[in-house]
Amino acid sequence: MSAGRVHPIEVESYRILHERVDLSGLPPGVAAVVARMVHASADPAYAASVVTDERSVTAGVAAVQAGAPVVCDVTMVQAGISGAETHCLLAQTTAGPDGSPTRSAQAIRLAAERWPEGAVFVIGCAPTALFEVTDLVSSGALAPALVIGLPVGFVGAAESKARLVEVATGTPGGVPIVTNVGERGGAAVAAAAFNALVRLASGEHP
Numbered sequence: 046m047s048a049g050r051v052h053p054i055e056v057e058s059y060r061i062l063h064e065r066v067d068l069s070g071l072p073p074g075v076a077a078v079v080a081r082m083v084h085a086s087a088d089p090a091y092a093a094s095v096v097t098d099e100r101s102v103t104a105g106v107a108a109v110q111a112g113a114p115v116v117c118d119v120t121m122v123q124a125g126i127s128g129a130e131t132h133c134l135l136a137q138t139t140a141g142p143d144g145s146p147t148r149s150a151q152a153i154r155l156a157a158e159r160w161p162e163g164a165v166f167v168i169g170c171a172p173t174a175l176f177e178v179t180d181l182v183s184s185g186a187l188a189p190a191l192v193i194g195l196p197v198g199f200v201g202a203a204e205s206k207a208r209l210v211e212v213a214t215g216t217p218g219g220v221p222i223v224t225n226v227g228e229r230g231g232a233a234v235a236a237a238a239f240n241a242l243v244r245l246a247s248g249e250h251p
Contacts, residue, residue, distance in 0.1 A: 058084055066092045074102030078223060078241040085237035086229075094225040096210055101191060101221035102242065105165065108190035109246040114164040115239070116156040118149050118174035118196075122167050125236025128243035131167075132156065149174040157187045167193045169235025172201030179205070179212045182220060191221045193238050197230035206230075 059080070066089045068076040075097055082091045115131045117123045123131045138151040146154075149171035156164070157178075166189050168175045175194045181187035194209045196202045206224045213220040223238050 055084075062089075065089055068092060072099040072102075074099050074106070074245060077245055078102055078238050081237045081241035081244075082234050085233050086231075088229065090229065091225060091234070094227055094229065095223070096206075096225060097223040100219075101223060102245070104221035105191040105193075105223070105239075105242040106246045108163070108165050109242050111163075113190050114160045116153070116160065116164050116166045118152065118166075118168045119170040119232060121232035122169040122235050125169075125233055126167070126239055126243075128240065128247070134159075146177070147171065147173040150177040153177040153181070157181045161186065162188045163190050165189065165191045165193070165239070167235050167239050169193075169195050169230060169232040170197065172196045172198060172205040175205040175209060176201070179208045182212050182216060189220065191223070191242075193235055194222060194224040195230035195235040195238065197228065197234075199228055202228045202230055 062080060062083055066083055068079060071079060078097065079092055079095050082095065083089055109129060115129050117131050117133045119135060120133050123133050134152040134155045135148055137155060138148040140148050150173045153174050154177060166178050168178065175196050178187065178192055192209060194206055196205055206226065209222055209224050213222045
């Protein structure tokens with residue numbers, strides 16, 4: 046990362062981060078993604094709970110460089126992403142009488158129909174959206190370039206991430222993922238994980 050392009054506050058933030066969190070044992074790409082997530086949340090716990098690998102980071106960087114579609118579950122995730130065109134189809138959905146499927150799940154279905162292969166899915170809010178991604182991958186209807194699955198909350202968030210890991214490892218050839226264990230997550234952290242890929246794709250390194 047070029048010091049001339051980074052605000053001094055960010056430089057100081059990363060200095061403090063690296064004093065408090067040891068990422069030296071992680072592969073370079075994974076360390077860059079984790080550092081960005083910790084930086085965005087001021088939560089060092091992500092360093093121990095993130096589930097990803099260098100292969101997934103490399104796949105994400107390649108997708109960014111290729112201009113792959115970037116699908117977000119909510120507009121808050123969209124707002125946090127820079128350096129890539131994003132899509133959120135939530136406004137094209139209508140809630141059912143009993144709330145099932147959720148609008149977030151419906152939006153993912155629409156996105157999967159539009160971009161069945163090679164898209165990046167960034168889920169930072171709705172566990173139901175991540176469950177929908179995993180169901181579509183399991184059925185063979187969706188082959189994403191990368192899934193960033195970081196929904197937050199006490200209901201379904203941890204379970205949806207565990208399901209993502211299960212599906213990713215059980216799919217022939219595997220599915221590249223960035224996720225974490227537990228209930229932590231959110232739009233800012235999901236966007237930060239993707240923004241780390243954008244920086245890596247442009248040759249910048251924290």
